[in-house]
Amino acid sequence: EAQVTQNPRYLITVTGKKLTVTCSQNMNHEYMSWYRQDPGLGLRQIYYSMNVEVTDKGDVPEGYKVSRKEKRNFPLILESPSPNQTSLYFCASSSYYRGLGTEAFFGQGTRLTVV
Amino acid sequence: LAKTTQPISMDSYEGQEVNITCSHNNIATNDYITWYQQFPSQGPRFIIQGYKTKVTNEVASLFIPADRKSSTLSLPRVSLSDTAVYYCLVGTHTGGGNKLTFGTGTQLKVEL
Numbered sequence: 001e002a003q004v005t006q007n008p009r010y011l012i013t014v015t016g017k018k019l020t021v022t023c024s025q026n027m028n029h030e031y032m033s034w035y036r037q038d039p040g041l042g043l044r045q046i047y048y049s050m051n052v053e054v055t056d057k058g059d060v061p062e063g064y065k066v067s068r069k070e071k072r073n074f075p076l077i078l079e080s081p082s083p084n085q086t087s088l089y090f091c092a093s094s095s096y097y098r099g100l101g102t103e104a105f106f107g108q109g110t111r112l113t114v115v
Numbered sequence: 116l117a118k119t120t121q122p123i124s125m126d127s128y129e130g131q132e133v134n135i136t137c138s139h140n141n142i143a144t145n146d147y148i149t150w151y152q153q154f155p156s157q158g159p160r161f162i163i164q165g166y167k168t169k170v171t172n173e174v175a176s177l178f179i180p181a182d183r184k185s186s187t188l189s190l191p192r193v194s195l196s197d198t199a200v201y202y203c204l205v206g207t208h209t210g211g212g213n214k215l216t217f218g219t220g221t222q223l224k225v226e227l
Contacts, residue, residue, distance in 0.1 A: 004158075033215075043159070043217040090158045092215070103149065104215060106158025 002027045006091050006107035013081055013114055021076045021110050023091030029105075031094045032074035033058065034066065036087040037109075043090065049074055081114040088112075119203045124222040133190045135221050137203030140184050148179060148186045151202045153220070159202060163188070190223075198225045 004025045013019050025032065033048035035058075045058030049068040063085055065077040074093075078085060088111050094104040120138040127133045139148070147166050151159040163170060165177040165186070176189040190197055200220040 035215075035217075040219075042219050043215075045215070088156065092158070103161045103164060104159075106160070109156060109158055111156070 002105065004091055004093050004105050004107040006089075006110050009108060009110060011110060011112050013112070015082055015114055016080050019078050019081060019112075021078075021089060021091075021112070023074045023076065023107060024072050025074075025091075025093040025105070026072065027093060027095070027105065028071065029093040029095045030071070031104075032068065033092050033104075034064070034074070034076050035090045035092065036060065036085075037090065038087050046076070046089075078112075081112075083114050086112060086114050119205055119218055121201075121203050121218065121221045123219065124224070126224050126226065127193055128226055129194055130192050133193050133197070133223060133225075135188045135190075135201055135203075135223070136185055137188070138185045139203070139205045142183050142205050146205045148177065148183075149204045149206075150175070150177065150188045151204065151217075153200045153202065159217070162201075193223075193225045195225050195227070197223060199223060 007022045030051050034046040035043045036046055037043045044060050046060055046064050047055055047058050047066040049055045052068055052071050055066050055068055068074055088109050090109050091107040092104040147164055149164040150162045152162050153159040163172055163175050163177045165179050167179050170177045178187045200222050202217050202220040204215055
């Protein structure tokens with residue numbers, strides 16, 4: 001089954017304790033990206049990757065890091081989480097077709113609480 | 116990416132057809148129109164995508180007029196399970212790194 005898998009689904013952590021949210025896709029997609037969703041603000045892109053070893057900032061990259069060492073994995077790293085990073089996070093992947101629109105596949109989400 | 120405008124919310128009853136219109140006056144020649152559905156605490160799910168005229172799949176229809184400055188997502192005979200937020204996106208995959216800009220979407224509520 002084609003899917004994007006995020007782990008963990010729920011996470012409560014303390015301020016300053018480094019954490020990693022994993023994301024893996026089994027569709028051999030080139031594109032992967034991370035979003036956060038907050039009430040009233042919709043989904044905002046954090047980082048994206050066009051392929052292995054190619055990453056770039058989205059709209060709200062501050063406080064986050066990513067890496068793309070393998071095509072299937074795109075972990076999100078919070079080096080020193082703060083309470084304002086409490087949010088619902090989604091990983092997404094899609095395939096590149098020149099000239100076509102975008103059909104992205106999203107993971108189940110990770111609800112992060114930083115206290 | 117072209118900005119989109121949709122109604123904030125809509126109410127309907129089971130069995131009715133629901134039409135959600137999205138305005139995108141600044142759509143570019145290469146842009147496609149894509150609709151996503153999102154249930155609470157779940158990731159958005161692709162519904163339908165089109166460039167012009169009409170597109171239909173097993174879930175919905177998408178109507179796009181000749182000037183492409185708007186589009187209408189049509190959900191036939193909605194049920195309670197269609198209660199969700201619907202997002203209209205306009206853009207293209209070429210370059211740009213697959214940036215999907217989600218607005219606030221349209222909250223559809225279906226009642227008995």
